[in-house]
Amino acid sequence: MNQLRRIIIIGDSIEAWLPAAYLRARLPSDDYQITLIETAENSIANNGDILARPTSKNLHHTIETAEHELGSKAKARPALCAAITNDKGATINLPFGNYGVDREGTEFQHLWKFSGSEKPLSEFNLALVMHKASLFIPEAPKGAPAYDYGYILDEQGYKNILKSKANAKHIMADTLSVKHGVHGIDEIICNDISHCADLYIDARNIDYETAWQNNHLKIIGGFDAFDHQSGMRLHRIQMAMERLFKLWPDREFAAIEIAEYNRLEAAQSVHMKDMNLLLQQNVQGCSDALTRKIKLFESRGRIAIEDFEIYSKAEWIAALSAMGIVAQNYDRLAHRIDAIALAQWVEQLHAAIANVVKQLSDRKTRKH
Amino acid sequence: MDNGRVKNIVIVGGGTAGWMSAAALSKLMPKGQGNVTLVESEEIGTVGVGEATIPQIATFNERLGINEDDFIRETQATFKLGIEFVDWAKKGDRYFHPFGTHGFDLEGIEFHHYWNKLREQGDNRNIEDYSINAAAAYNDKFIRPQSEHGPIINKLGYAFHFDAILYAKFLRKFSEGNGARRIEGKVEKVNLRNDNGFIESITLADGQVLEADLFIDCTGFRGLLIEEALQTGYIDWSEYLPVDSAVAIPCEKIGEPIPYTRSTAREAGWQWRIPLQHRTGNGYVYCSQYQSKEEAEKTLLSNLDGKPLASPKHLRFKTGRRKKFWSKNCVAIGLSAGFMEPLESTSIHLIQSGISKLIALFPDKSMNPVERDEYNRLLEVGYAHIRDFLILHYTLTERDDSAFWNYVRTMSIPDSLKRKMALIESRGRFFKYDDELFNVTSWMAVAIGQGYTPKGYNPMVDSLSEENITQSLRNIRAAIDKAVEAMPTQQAFIDRFCKAQDVYTAAGENI
Ligand SMILES: Cc1cc2nc3c(=O)[nH]c(=O)nc-3n(C[C@H](O)[C@H](O)[C@H](O)COP(=O)(O)OP(=O)(O)OC[C@H]3O[C@@H](n4cnc5c(N)ncnc54)[C@H](O)[C@@H]3O)c2cc1C
Numbered sequence: 001m002n003q004l005r006r007i008i009i010i011g012d013s014i015e016a017w018l019p020a021a022y023l024r025a026r027l028p029s030d031d032y033q034i035t036l037i038e039t040a041e042n043s044i045a046n047n048g049d050i051l052a053r054p055t056s057k058n059l060h061h062t063i064e065t066a067e068h069e070l071g072s073k074a075k076a077r078p079a080l081c082a083a084i085t086n087d088k089g090a091t092i093n094l095p096f097g098n099y100g101v102d103r104e105g106t107e108f109q110h111l112w113k114f115s116g117s118e119k120p121l122s123e124f125n126l127a128l129v130m131h132k133a134s135l136f137i138p139e140a141p142k143g144a145p146a147y148d149y150g151y152i153l154d155e156q157g158y159k160n161i162l163k164s165k166a167n168a169k170h171i172m173a174d175t176l177s178v179k180h181g182v183h184g185i186d187e188i189i190c191n192d193i194s195h196c197a198d199l200y201i202d203a204r205n206i207d208y209e210t211a212w213q214n215n216h217l218k219i220i221g222g223f224d225a226f227d228h229q230s231g232m233r234l235h236r237i238q239m240a241m242e243r244l245f246k247l248w249p250d251r252e253f254a255a256i257e258i259a260e261y262n263r264l265e266a267a268q269s270v271h272m273k274d275m276n277l278l279l280q281q282n283v284q285g286c287s288d289a290l291t292r293k294i295k296l297f298e299s300r301g302r303i304a305i306e307d308f309e310i311y312s313k314a315e316w317i318a319a320l321s322a323m324g325i326v327a328q329n330y331d332r333l334a335h336r337i338d339a340i341a342l343a344q345w346v347e348q349l350h351a352a353i354a355n356v357v358k359q360l361s362d363r364k365t366r367k368h
Numbered sequence: 369m370d371n372g373r374v375k376n377i378v379i380v381g382g383g384t385a386g387w388m389s390a391a392a393l394s395k396l397m398p399k400g401q402g403n404v405t406l407v408e409s410e411e412i413g414t415v416g417v418g419e420a421t422i423p424q425i426a427t428f429n430e431r432l433g434i435n436e437d438d439f440i441r442e443t444q445a446t447f448k449l450g451i452e453f454v455d456w457a458k459k460g461d462r463y464f465h466p467f468g469t470h471g472f473d474l475e476g477i478e479f480h481h482y483w484n485k486l487r488e489q490g491d492n493r494n495i496e497d498y499s500i501n502a503a504a505a506y507n508d509k510f511i512r513p514q515s516e517h518g519p520i521i522n523k524l525g526y527a528f529h530f531d532a533i534l535y536a537k538f539l540r541k542f543s544e545g546n547g548a549r550r551i552e553g554k555v556e557k558v559n560l561r562n563d564n565g566f567i568e569s570i571t572l573a574d575g576q577v578l579e580a581d582l583f584i585d586c587t588g589f590r591g592l593l594i595e596e597a598l599q600t601g602y603i604d605w606s607e608y609l610p611v612d613s614a615v616a617i618p619c620e621k622i623g624e625p626i627p628y629t630r631s632t633a634r635e636a637g638w639q640w641r642i643p644l645q646h647r648t649g650n651g652y653v654y655c656s657q658y659q660s661k662e663e664a665e666k667t668l669l670s671n672l673d674g675k676p677l678a679s680p681k682h683l684r685f686k687t688g689r690r691k692k693f694w695s696k697n698c699v700a701i702g703l704s705a706g707f708m709e710p711l712e713s714t715s716i717h718l719i720q721s722g723i724s725k726l727i728a729l730f731p732d733k734s735m736n737p738v739e740r741d742e743y744n745r746l747l748e749v750g751y752a753h754i755r756d757f758l759i760l761h762y763t764l765t766e767r768d769d770s771a772f773w774n775y776v777r778t779m780s781i782p783d784s785l786k787r788k789m790a791l792i793e794s795r796g797r798f799f800k801y802d803d804e805l806f807n808v809t810s811w812m813a814v815a816i817g818q819g820y821t822p823k824g825y826n827p828m829v830d831s832l833s834e835e836n837i838t839q840s841l842r843n844i845r846a847a848i849d850k851a852v853e854a855m856p857t858q859q860a861f862i863d864r865f866c867k868a869q870d871v872y873t874a875a876g877e878n879i
Binding site: 003004026027062105245247248249250254256257259260295298299300302305306307308309329331332333334335336337 | 373374396397398399401431475476727728729730732736738739741742745787790791794795797799801802803824826827828830831
């Protein structure tokens with residue numbers, strides 16, 4: 001049998017424990033041996049808060065972690081956007097919800113522009129408005145702009161949850177040395193003892209060009225502050241695990257499958273890198289995809305969606321607008337709606353959002 | 369602010385592409401702002417074929433507010449649950465490419481991996497046994513899935529077969545009802561502006577000159593505007609898709625229509641059989657390098673299952689696509705944009721896709737290159753994905769009984785397809801791109817149907833015990849059988865909800 005049975009994960013904090021918990025949930029525990037070698041080497045743990053994007057709900061479903069568990073053990077608080085502070089000190093909120101409500105197949109940003117409303121577009125994003133007012137309800141009221149929510153989690157508490165789910169053999173590394181050979185990693189010498197596995201998942205923050213080579217899969221290189229703030233810290237591991245699971249190898253490590261993993265990873269990295277450049281307000285040397293995004297948005301407020309996108313349209317709108325890129329025009333099809341009726345509807349929507357916020361604030365004040 | 373607004377749109381051509389474009393633009397353009405005019409020439413006529421669709425057409429109907437039953441009645445349509453491929457892998461072989469899905473994913477892993485595991489262990493059931501579409505198709509059954517039908521029937525995907533001429537008529541009525549203007553006339557001249565080479569106007573044979581801000585070229589293969597006037601260029605894909613001719617003929621229907629298309633491989637190509645309510649459409653798509661027009665016609669006529677209702681119609685084409693679908697102020701939609709042969713009924717979908725992307729990227733008079741480039745990029749990607757899927761059918765054949773099949777079996781294929789095939793071959797891995805039309809069910813149906821069964825499966829499948837998998841798959845089969853048994857026949861469904869008027873020949877015979 002060529003089945004891959006022994007997995008070693010090297011790393012620290014959630015970067016190491018999340019893959020362990022994920023694989024434990026997905027793999028029959030009798031057949032697979034998961035060892036976690038914990039090392040502070042190249043760690044990105046900061047024992048503060050981490051952001052789990054809304055997509056983390058799938059992950060938590062897989063590892064059977066309910067919301068109340070995140071609440072009680074990791075002090076989960078809802079997050080309606082990723083708040084990012086760039087090098088220039090500006091804070092940009094990437095919302096987890098839509099700008100306004102689309103009508104007759106036309107996206108709201110066009111309707112808003114055509115309506116000539118003087119209210120800023122951001123005031124039509126309920127997720128952003130509630131975030132600003134520190135308010136929260138799990139679901140948008142009917143007719144209001146839709147959103148989803150993620151969580152802010154206490155890293156230490158979250159790590160403990162993952163640890164309890166992972167049920168992995170755990171070794172604290174005082175000394176660690178990774179021996180590489182022609183087939184990837186030959187062995188890991190940890191605390192002077194040799195450890196071997198069929199697959200090594202490397203969760204240390206080490207820059208890499210190719211994520212997966214032979215039996216060595218790197219999942220977190222090139223980490224920076226943006227990854228932390230945008231929720232990519234968790235999201236990247238989640239995506240890596242989902243990809244790995246779909247391409248689960250045997251000990252032969254078919255080159256074609258590894259190449260596919262690397263191709264998908266590279267495609268997603270481009271979007272991540274592009275978003276980072278945009279938020280840093282320095283788009284020199286960005287990908288063709290971002291150039292297209294900027295031009296298309298500038299021309300008429302449209303967002304080009306590419307293969308394997310990570311960020312939503314709303315997040316791109318927020319980032320492009322923060323960069324100072326203003327749509328020169330809007331989609332003409334907005335004209336399908338009568339201008340006067342549209343202007344009224346836009347104002348009503350704004351009032352409805354304000355009303356939701358008011359009711360929630362009142363309720364909050366009463367509670368206090 | 370509105371100075372640059374596109375006010376006048378002229379569509380040249382009144383085939384399926386022209387009338388689909390007119391229907392969508394007349395319905396979706398802001399009222400009183402975009403004047404849609406369509407010019408067509410009865411003298412030139414339309415290709416008059418193109419009668420099978422894929423499920424995405426429902427989105428088009430829905431967006432336009434077209435009632436499905438009205439549409440079926442008026443176009444003599446039937447339901448299509450997939451395509452049966454006969455003699456493709458080798459003579460005597462057949463397989464079914466269903467819409468919908470094979471089985472259900474279990475534990476987050478695609479169904480075909482479980483099927484493949486059991487197959488490796490000696491279970492010789494076909495993957496089709498897990499398709500509600502295949503089961504319904506082979507039992508002549510149909511029901512329109514509704515939420516209360518439960519998860520099995522809700523997996524049923526369907527499209528339509530329709531009469532192309534009646535479809536154009538139906539859309540004409542719809543478009544004119546929404547304010548589109550039709551002009552009968554032959555375009556004799558396309559007049560370009562000196563300064564920027566944009567199309568300024570077209571001149572009709574009767575001297576009428578029509579100006580517009582945006583021209584939609586739906587003139588069929590010739591591409592009167594996009595190619596003859598703007599000389600955009602064509603990318604020839606005949607090295608991969610070598611068929612270049614077709615002969616088509618309708619025949620009397622024999623018995624009740626079946627709810628699927630049949631594609632039968634022949635000596636130098638393949639023959640389609642499309643059942644409608646009032647007749648059966650037939651055609652033979654072949655490569656003229658390997659078979660003459662006369663031989664092809666003979667092949668088709670000797671393989672009809674009813675009396676011919678017209679004389680055979682011959683067509684020539686070159687597979688490929690226009691280098692740019694949108695050039696200057698002209699957008700090519702339909703056969704003028706490209707044609708990759710009708711094997712998977714993708715042309716009407718590409719018309720729909722062109723229209724919806726044009727609407728999403730609707731320009732103003734200046735024709736900003738940003739929007740135009742994005743449109744071209746998106747369609748280029750869409751065409752390439754479809755091309756690869758079509759080539760898959762040919763490259764996987766085992767046939768070596770004619771020069772044509774020897775060529776396609778051994779021809780070189782694009783790298784993008786090679787990569788996809790290698791991933792399927794090793795362990796049935798498939799990743800769908802956002803803008804890719806065909807999904808894992810389609811790729812697996814054709815690959816497995818043609819004997820290219822993945823050598824392995826996702827080892828994660830072993831997380832479920834063999835007993836558990838066997839039981840789950842047995843349950844799926846039983847649920848499909850039960851659901852199909854309870855469905856009405858397609859004919860009964862049509863009779864009840866969407867029966868078209870009977871059609872009589874001049875001699876008074878009911879056809
Ligand atoms: C053999 C074959 C089988 C096919 N089967 C399928 C199928 O099953 N499913 C599918 O989706 N697609 C199929 N297609 C493709 C499908 O037929 C076309 O996509 C569809 O019919 C659209 O054609 P069209 O409107 O672009 O061109 P046409 O039908 O050729 O229409 C061209 C129009 O332009 C007009 N015109 C041309 N020149 C002038 C002029 N100078 N002045 C005025 N008017 C002019 C003509 O009068 C006509 O109205 C098939 C195609 C072929 C060849």
